[in-house]
Amino acid sequence: MVDGRAQVPETGRPLRVALLGLGTVGRAVAERLIDAEWRAAVTARGANPPELVAVGVREPGRKRALTLHASIRQTADLDELVADPGIDVVVELIGGLEPAAQLVQRAFEAGKHVVTANKKLLASFGPTLETAARAAGVVLRFEAAVAGGIPVLAPLVLDLAGNRISGVRGIVNGTTNFILTAMARDGRTYADVLSEAQGRGYAEADPSADVEGFDAADKLAILSRLAFGAWPEVGQLRRAGPDTEGDATAGITAIQPLELRYAAELGLAIKLVGDASLWGDAVMASVMPVAVRASSPIGSTDGVTNVVEITAAPVGVVTFQGPGAGGGATSSAVLADLLALARGAGSTWGQLPEPTRTLRIIDPLEVPRAWFLVAADAIGDGVAYRVQDLALASAGDAVVIQPMGLGELRHRLEDRGIRANLYPLLPES
Numbered sequence: 001m002v003d004g005r006a007q008v009p010e011t012g013r014p015l016r017v018a019l020l021g022l023g024t025v026g027r028a029v030a031e032r033l034i035d036a037e038w039r040a041a042v043t044a045r046g047a048n049p050p051e052l053v054a055v056g057v058r059e060p061g062r063k064r065a066l067t068l069h070a071s072i073r074q075t076a077d078l079d080e081l082v083a084d085p086g087i088d089v090v091v092e093l094i095g096g097l098e099p100a101a102q103l104v105q106r107a108f109e110a111g112k113h114v115v116t117a118n119k120k121l122l123a124s125f126g127p128t129l130e131t132a133a134r135a136a137g138v139v140l141r142f143e144a145a146v147a148g149g150i151p152v153l154a155p156l157v158l159d160l161a162g163n164r165i166s167g168v169r170g171i172v173n174g175t176t177n178f179i180l181t182a183m184a185r186d187g188r189t190y191a192d193v194l195s196e197a198q199g200r201g202y203a204e205a206d207p208s209a210d211v212e213g214f215d216a217a218d219k220l221a222i223l224s225r226l227a228f229g230a231w232p233e234v235g236q237l238r239r240a241g242p243d244t245e246g247d248a249t250a251g252i253t254a255i256q257p258l259e260l261r262y263a264a265e266l267g268l269a270i271k272l273v274g275d276a277s278l279w280g281d282a283v284m285a286s287v288m289p290v291a292v293r294a295s296s297p298i299g300s301t302d303g304v305t306n307v308v309e310i311t312a313a314p315v316g317v318v319t320f321q322g323p324g325a326g327g328g329a330t331s332s333a334v335l336a337d338l339l340a341l342a343r344g345a346g347s348t349w350g351q352l353p354e355p356t357r358t359l360r361i362i363d364p365l366e367v368p369r370a371w372f373l374v375a376a377d378a379i380g381d382g383v384a385y386r387v388q389d390l391a392l393a394s395a396g397d398a399v400v401i402q403p404m405g406l407g408e409l410r411h412r413l414e415d416r417g418i419r420a421n422l423y424p425l426l427p428e429s
């Protein structure tokens with residue numbers, strides 16, 4: 001193995017795959033790998049379909065919806081599996097930090113390539129894993145870790161290689177977008193929609209990772225590494241929007257149904273948006289609820305769909321949209337990574353050099369912005385009138401406030417006795 005490029009088996013034999021985890025995504029990947037029609041279709045497109053030779057699960061004997069042929073080894077000994085000489089590539093789909101991190105490290109040490117959908121693992125240990133994969137001369141691919149079925153990491157690194165990337169932003173968590181859409185459109189409650197998202201296999205094992213913005217922050221960290229050349233400290237990314245008193249609760253947890261309704265009356269939508277843009281030698285980045293024009297690509301992206309806008313020169317703005325979560329969507333990206341490996345492609349970071357520093361993060365609330373708010377005690381007491389002098393537009397008690405710093409806005413609202421969640425207005429791209 002040279003420069004992290006996979007060795008395609010010289011005999012033309014298929015890559016031998018060990019799959020760790022048979023959850024929503026693992027099952028969807030296994031179903032395709034063992035499906036004769038899928039294999040024929042892939043072969044017809046000139047690719048060499050990989051062979052599923054082993055599955056690592058906690059309870060190998062358990063009855064499952066998926067029936068695997070007896071020739072596919074099932075084992076609970078994942079340590080042994082990732083070092084098995086009969087395996088070329090480990091597909092890590094167990095999620096979470098441990099034991100995933102140790103298993104991936106062991107796989108590298110044993111000379112195995114790794115494909116993973118584990119955004120938390122990459123955002124937390126990206127620099128270590130990248131160094132380890134490069135040192136071992138193996139490939140690490142992770143297209144499935146960001147925006148589910150949308151091919152966005154490979155285009156960012158490869159197809160936009162002739163550009164200087166200045167910004168990456170969008171909706172990168174399907175669960176929260178599914179919840180916000182149903183709350184705004186159908187007036188459903190947060191808890192009711194969350195349980196539907198869980199039932200559909202969109203949500204993380206611990207859904208607070210979705211609704212508190214951790215998952216989207218992990219994805220923004222990965223996008224930032226590939227766009228701006230270094231890994232950020234994911235914990236530095238703001239996940240809570242502000243309110244008049246401090247920070248609101250994180251992610252989408254502070255958003256009120258009334259705010260979604262009033263935003264719509266002003267032609268706006270409230271979305272959980274990850275946004276990272278170059279700011280001198282740093283990157284201004286956050287994942288928080290913002291108000292965005294409802295008819296814009298981000299504002300009109302509903303349900304489990306994700307959207308990623310990349311701003312780059314000379315190309316301009318390139319927008320990617322598609323299914324962001326679920327077994328089908330995510331397995332598509334995992335399978336594509338396996339086929340890329342089979343044809344000798346390198347790691348997801350492509351030709352990018354190994355980072356030598358950590359990305360410096362700036363909080364976007366440090367600069368003046370335009371704002372959207374619905375006064376908490378608004379109904380019927382003329383609050384909209386009291387903020388008229390600040391407002392660019394208003395509908396009932398919802399207002400769009402002219403650009404100003406957060407400190408000044410809070411001060412002016414406090415003077416008027418107004419309490420509210422404050423939503424930065426996302427500028428048009």
Ligand code: HSE
Pocket residue numbers: 145147148172173174175176202203204210215324325326
């Ligand atoms: N829980 C994640 C989401 C799964 O809802 O986007 C896909 O990464």
